[in-house]
Amino acid sequence: xxxxxxxxxxxxxxxxxxxxxxxxxxxxxxxxxxxxxxxxxxxxxxxxxxxxxxxxxxxxxxxxxxxxxxxxxxxxxxxxxxxxxxxxxxxxxxxxxxxxxxxxxxxxxxxxxxxxxxxxxxxxxxxxxxxxxxxxxxxxxxxxxxxxxxxxxxxxxxxxxxxxxxxxxxxxxxxxxxxxxxxxxxxxxxxxxxxxxxxxxxxxxxxxxxxxxxxxxxxxxxxxxxxxxxxxxxxxxxxxxxxxxxxxxxxxxxxxxxxxxxxxxxxxxxxxxxxxxxxxxxxxxxxxxxxxxxxxxxxxxxxxxxxxxxxxxxxxxxxxxxxxxxxxxxxxxxxxxxxxxxxxxxxxxxxxxxxxxxxxxxxx
Amino acid sequence: xxxxxxxxxxxxxxxxxxxxxxxxxxxxxxxxxxxxxxxxxxxxxxxxxxxxxxxxxxxxxxxxxxxxxxxxxxxxxxxxxxxxxxxxxxxxxxxxxxxxxxxxxxxxxxxxxxxxxxxxxxxxxxxxxxxxxxxxxxxxxxxxxxxxxxxxxxxxxxxxxxxxxxxxxxxxxxxxxxxxxxxxxxxxxxxxxxxxxxxxxxxxxxxxxxxxxxxxxxxxxxxxxxxxxxxxxxxxxxxxxxxxxxxxxxxxxxxxxxxxxxxxxxxxxxxxxxxxxxxxxxxxxxxxxxxxxxxxxxxxxxxxxxxxxxxxxxxxxxxxxxxxxxxxxxxxxxxxxxxxxxxxxxxxxxxxxxxxxxxxxxxxxxxxxxxxxxxxxxxxxxxxxxxxxxxxxxxxxxxxxxxxxxxxx
Amino acid sequence: xxxxxxxxxxxxxxxxxxxxxxxxxxxxxxxxxxxxxxxxxxxxxxxxxxxxxxxxxxxxxxxxxxxxxxxxxxxxxxxxxxxxxxxxxxxxx
Amino acid sequence: xxxxxxxxxxxxxxxxxxxxxxxxxxxxxxxxxxxxxxxxxxxxxxxxxxxxxxxxxxxxxxxxxxxxxxxxxxxxxxxxxxxxxxxxxxxxxxxxx
Numbered sequence: 001x002x003x004x005x006x007x008x009x010x011x012x013x014x015x016x017x018x019x020x021x022x023x024x025x026x027x028x029x030x031x032x033x034x035x036x037x038x039x040x041x042x043x044x045x046x047x048x049x050x051x052x053x054x055x056x057x058x059x060x061x062x063x064x065x066x067x068x069x070x071x072x073x074x075x076x077x078x079x080x081x082x083x084x085x086x087x088x089x090x091x092x093x094x095x096x097x098x099x100x101x102x103x104x105x106x107x108x109x110x111x112x113x114x115x116x117x118x119x120x121x122x123x124x125x126x127x128x129x130x131x132x133x134x135x136x137x138x139x140x141x142x143x144x145x146x147x148x149x150x151x152x153x154x155x156x157x158x159x160x161x162x163x164x165x166x167x168x169x170x171x172x173x174x175x176x177x178x179x180x181x182x183x184x185x186x187x188x189x190x191x192x193x194x195x196x197x198x199x200x201x202x203x204x205x206x207x208x209x210x211x212x213x214x215x216x217x218x219x220x221x222x223x224x225x226x227x228x229x230x231x232x233x234x235x236x237x238x239x240x241x242x243x244x245x246x247x248x249x250x251x252x253x254x255x256x257x258x259x260x261x262x263x264x265x266x267x268x269x270x271x272x273x274x275x276x277x278x279x280x281x282x283x284x285x286x287x288x289x290x291x292x293x294x295x296x297x298x299x300x301x302x303x304x305x306x307x308x309x310x311x312x313x314x315x316x317x318x319x320x321x322x323x324x325x326x327x328x329x330x331x332x333x334x335x336x337x338x339x340x341x342x343x344x345x346x347x348x349x350x351x352x353x354x355x356x357x358x359x360x361x362x363x364x
Numbered sequence: 365x366x367x368x369x370x371x372x373x374x375x376x377x378x379x380x381x382x383x384x385x386x387x388x389x390x391x392x393x394x395x396x397x398x399x400x401x402x403x404x405x406x407x408x409x410x411x412x413x414x415x416x417x418x419x420x421x422x423x424x425x426x427x428x429x430x431x432x433x434x435x436x437x438x439x440x441x442x443x444x445x446x447x448x449x450x451x452x453x454x455x456x457x458x459x460x461x462x463x464x465x466x467x468x469x470x471x472x473x474x475x476x477x478x479x480x481x482x483x484x485x486x487x488x489x490x491x492x493x494x495x496x497x498x499x500x501x502x503x504x505x506x507x508x509x510x511x512x513x514x515x516x517x518x519x520x521x522x523x524x525x526x527x528x529x530x531x532x533x534x535x536x537x538x539x540x541x542x543x544x545x546x547x548x549x550x551x552x553x554x555x556x557x558x559x560x561x562x563x564x565x566x567x568x569x570x571x572x573x574x575x576x577x578x579x580x581x582x583x584x585x586x587x588x589x590x591x592x593x594x595x596x597x598x599x600x601x602x603x604x605x606x607x608x609x610x611x612x613x614x615x616x617x618x619x620x621x622x623x624x625x626x627x628x629x630x631x632x633x634x635x636x637x638x639x640x641x642x643x644x645x646x647x648x649x650x651x652x653x654x655x656x657x658x659x660x661x662x663x664x665x666x667x668x669x670x671x672x673x674x675x676x677x678x679x680x681x682x683x684x685x686x687x688x689x690x691x692x693x694x695x696x697x698x699x700x701x702x703x704x705x706x707x708x709x710x711x712x713x714x715x716x717x718x719x720x721x722x723x724x725x726x727x728x729x730x731x732x733x734x735x736x737x738x739x740x741x742x743x744x745x746x747x748x749x750x751x752x753x754x755x756x757x758x759x760x761x762x763x764x765x766x767x768x769x770x771x772x773x
Numbered sequence: 774x775x776x777x778x779x780x781x782x783x784x785x786x787x788x789x790x791x792x793x794x795x796x797x798x799x800x801x802x803x804x805x806x807x808x809x810x811x812x813x814x815x816x817x818x819x820x821x822x823x824x825x826x827x828x829x830x831x832x833x834x835x836x837x838x839x840x841x842x843x844x845x846x847x848x849x850x851x852x853x854x855x856x857x858x859x860x861x862x863x864x865x866x
Numbered sequence: 867x868x869x870x871x872x873x874x875x876x877x878x879x880x881x882x883x884x885x886x887x888x889x890x891x892x893x894x895x896x897x898x899x900x901x902x903x904x905x906x907x908x909x910x911x912x913x914x915x916x917x918x919x920x921x922x923x924x925x926x927x928x929x930x931x932x933x934x935x936x937x938x939x940x941x942x943x944x945x946x947x948x949x950x951x952x953x954x955x956x957x958x959x960x961x962x963x
Contacts, residue, residue, distance in 0.1 A: 002853065004564065006564050006565075006568075008657070012659065013659060014657055025568075028568075028744060028745065115740075118740035118741065119647055119650065119740045119741030120738075120739065120740040121447075121451070121737065122447070122450055122451050122737050122738055125451035125452060125453065126451065126452065129452055185738075186738055186739075190738075190739055190740070192648060192739040192740050192741075192742055193739070193740050195742060195743070195746055196740050196741075196742070196743060344743055344744070344745060345568065345657060346657055346743045346744060347743065348657055349657045503802075503804070503805075505805075506804065506805065506808065509808075536827070537827070538827055538828060538831055541828070541831045541832075541835070542831055544835065545831050545834040545835040545838075545839070546834075548834075548835055548838070548839030548840070549834070549838050549839060551839060551843045552808075552811055552838065552839070552842050552843050552846070555843055555846050555847075556804065556808060556846070559804055559846065559850065560804075567850070571847075571850070574843050574846075574847070575847075578839075578840060578843055581839065585835075780869075783869060784869075787869070787873045790873065790877065791873075791876055791877075791880070794877055794880045794881065794900050795880055797880075797884065797893075797896055797897070797900065798880055798881070798883055798884030798887070798888065798893065798896075798897055798900075803890065803892055803893065806893060806896060807892075807896065810896045810899065810900070813900065813903075814899070814903060817903050817906075817907055820873075820907065820910075821907075821910050821925075824910050824911060824913075824914035825914065826910055826913070826914065826922050826925075828922065828926075829910055829922050829925050829926060829929075832926060832929055833929060836929050836930075836932075836933050837899075837903075837929070840933060840936075841899060841932070841933055841936045844936050844937060844940050845892060845895065845896060845936070845940070847940070848892050848895070848940040848943060848944065849892050851944060851947070852891075852892070852943065852944065852947040852953050
């Protein structure tokens with residue numbers, strides 16, 4: 001059989017969103033791959049120039065619908081740095097809690113979609129069941145399950161509700177118990193799952209750094225880069241946590257990426273627990289930002305999928321002069337041909353599912 | 365010791381058909397006074413050949429209805445309910461009691477607390493209403509012929525598959541071989557379906573399906589050969605009769621029935637079960653229609669009831685596979701309780717053989733369902749590796765073990 | 774008059790066979806040729822059934838309907854020049 | 867008896883025509899299958915008329931040989947395709963001196 005191209009997308013069960021993975025196969029082996037993105041391009045960087053600083057938070061929520069708070073938080077941080085204001089301490093702690101809750105929800109969504117990618121529909125239902133707990137918490141905190149619009153320039157929108165701490169602890173305990181006892185049985189303790197993920201889609205640390213892969217995908221290659229540790233923002237330096245790295249060998253495969261993200265779920269629970277203990281019980285959670293600002297602000301945060309970067313320039317008006325967004329998945333996409341080449345056709349889902357693609361932020 | 369509910373389906377039906385034809389004949393003879401040519405028609409109806417042919421048609425209809433209407437719907441319902449429970453949800457709940465015309469149902473909020481048994485029927489009705497789309501560049505004749513080929517080859521299995529010692533269409537001496545031959549017809553249909561739709565997904569899916577089914581039917585046949593060394597027959601009824609006795613091993617009688625799974629055939633049982641999972645394309649081996657990478661594999665382009673046929677035939681194959689496993693290795697329809705009551709001189713079994721057989725079938729089906737919904741699917745090269753490098757050597761080993769036991773007694 | 778049903782069945786089957794095998798050798802579309810090959814070989818198997826040799830019939834179905842045409846179709850599809858063109862048509866002179 | 871011989875003769879002729887006239891290797895393989903089946907038909911017919919079941923054994927052996935021949939022939943044609951890019955039999959000249 002001659003070599004031929006297979007279009008995986010734009011309408012395909014593998015692409016969780018609207019993009020196209022062109023794969024050239026020789027029989028079952030992939031010889032070449034070409035990601036084709038831009039179906040969802042909305043021109044965020046341009047739209048944000050015509051809206052006021054505070055109103056842009058609504059837009060940044062919609063960069064990635066799975067992980068809204070982390071994105072709007074990154075934007076708020078950049079604007080705050082530009083304006084030179086500082087969030088009150090309680091506001092910072094609340095932000096940390098909301099970020100980690102969002103990270104758990106996002107990683108659970110990734111795990112939920114990774115299951116059916118490999119043919120394990122039970123994983124989808126189980127992960128969505130637990131994600132519901134965290135969506136409830138986020139709803140309790142911000143009033144919305146999706147596109148929360150919670151972080152604001154200068155703090156967060158509202159204080160935590162009264163019973164939040166108790167509910168949060170209860171949910172996390174419940175979730176950790178499931179994480180210890182139930183999930184391993186269908187995921188990494190299952191031999192078939194290991195067969196499908198181990199040794200598939202390997203990426204060396206050098207390649208990963210050269211192609212700009214960040215976040216859990218880079219940590220799966222054995223590189224200890226976690227911006228929460230290296231370049232702490234908010235109150236992360238007061239929290240005792242361990243960035244999750246793949247320890248065995250320097251080459252990251254699908255299984256390594258799975259393990260790193262799976263352990264990050266546990267680590268995020270740990271962070272939330274510590275934050276609930278250490279945070280001041282009362283106090284202001286928000287300062288009023290100035291309406292107009294001039295200067296440059298630059299914020300780099302550890303998003304659920306990698307390093308999210310916002311670069312905001314103000315020219316003294318009440319809206320940004322220029323905004324630059326660096327989305328981690330966009331950079332990871334460049335490395336997909338390296339990841340895919342030489343693997344089998346069935347491994348496309350195993351690899352692209354494990355790098356956790358979010359089309360909203362990729363196409364901006 | 366055994367007692368089926370129907371002593372012999374063919375004989376029973378023949379008596380009934382003869383009786384009905386007798387009534388029709390007497391009516392025709394009564395009418396032939398005014399219309400003399402009808403007399404020849406009445407004589408022709410009374411021929412033994414005519415009665416036999418009509419009886420065969422009726423028996424085939426009964427078995428096909430029994431298989432498709434009753435057991436197919438039940439096994440689909442069992443699967444949907446069981447995997448829903450596995451995923452912490454209720455599954456299908458809309459039943460006939462959810463329809464809005466019952467007085468206890470409000471129109472806007474009908475109750476959804478039924479069992480949902482007829483959901484699959486409703487799905488079938490929906491599929492029949494849908495349009496049958498043929499892709500423009502498809503090889504139309506081949507595209508339309510392959511669902512028929514697949515479905516009919518699967519139904520052929522049930523022509524010789526006995527449901528008890530009396531409930532079957534035909535009892536061949538080579539029944540097991542016939543079933544295996546009918547099972548092996550599907551790859552050609554699948555490959556042609558994959559080619560004819562003129563789509564890359566169906567092409568790759570058809571390739572995978574044919575390669576997988578072809579390579580797994582070899583260990584399947586080899587495991588049956590290992591069994592035949594022991595049984596000396598390919599007649600399913602005789603194979604079950606051989607297992608319907610207590611197990612004697614090490615000179616003592618063990619409190620176990622003499623099923624072939626207990627003993628040297630255990631390896632063959634494992635191989636045959638794994639090969640059967642592949643033959644019915646369930647999840648660890650459902651790579652032909654891996655919906656994640658090939659949209660729906662070789663069934664991508666089928667729509668409407670044609671998709672329904674190729675979708676339902678998987679469950680029919682599952683039924684046949686479970687029945688075959690239980691006949692060959694798990695004692696078929698032999699069970700512990702066969703007490704018969706005498707109703708007017710006719711012995712009526714309290715727990716007939718069909719019940720024991722169905723219990724085994726559904727237990728095996730439930731096992732396969734739980735297995736297939738708790739593991740991911742295996743990659744195609746791994747599947748072929750398992751087939752050629754593990755199962756075939758092991759099945760050869762099973763033949764050697766069986767022959768050795770046979771020689772040593 | 775006793776009708777020799779077996780002879781009639783034999784004639785019908787052999788007509789099928791001749792037509793099928795002619796279709797195999799003159800067909801331009803190779804996949805259809807493989808399909809007709811399967812049909813022809815199964816009808817030959819049914820003739821074996823007329824000779825009361827069921828075992829050979831079943832082996833014939835097992836091998837000639839299950840394995841050989843599938844191998845043929847594999848071969849046809851693996852030896853095409855382009856993936857999506859009309860498969861298996863012989864190249865023009 | 868004569869009818870069976872006629873039928874197998876006809877099948878043999880058709881298969882021979884396919885072998886000689888068609889250029890595609892796969893079709894040639896199929897024609898060879900038809901020829902082999904004609905001979906197997908003779909085996910079964912002779913054994914049925916003479917009442918000697920050994921003809922059926924020959925038929926089984928013939929079927930096994932035919933299946934193996936199909937697999938081997940296919941492998942040969944696949945490797946020819948990989949080296950020459952074609953299985954048109956009149957274009958393959960590497961067997962000639």
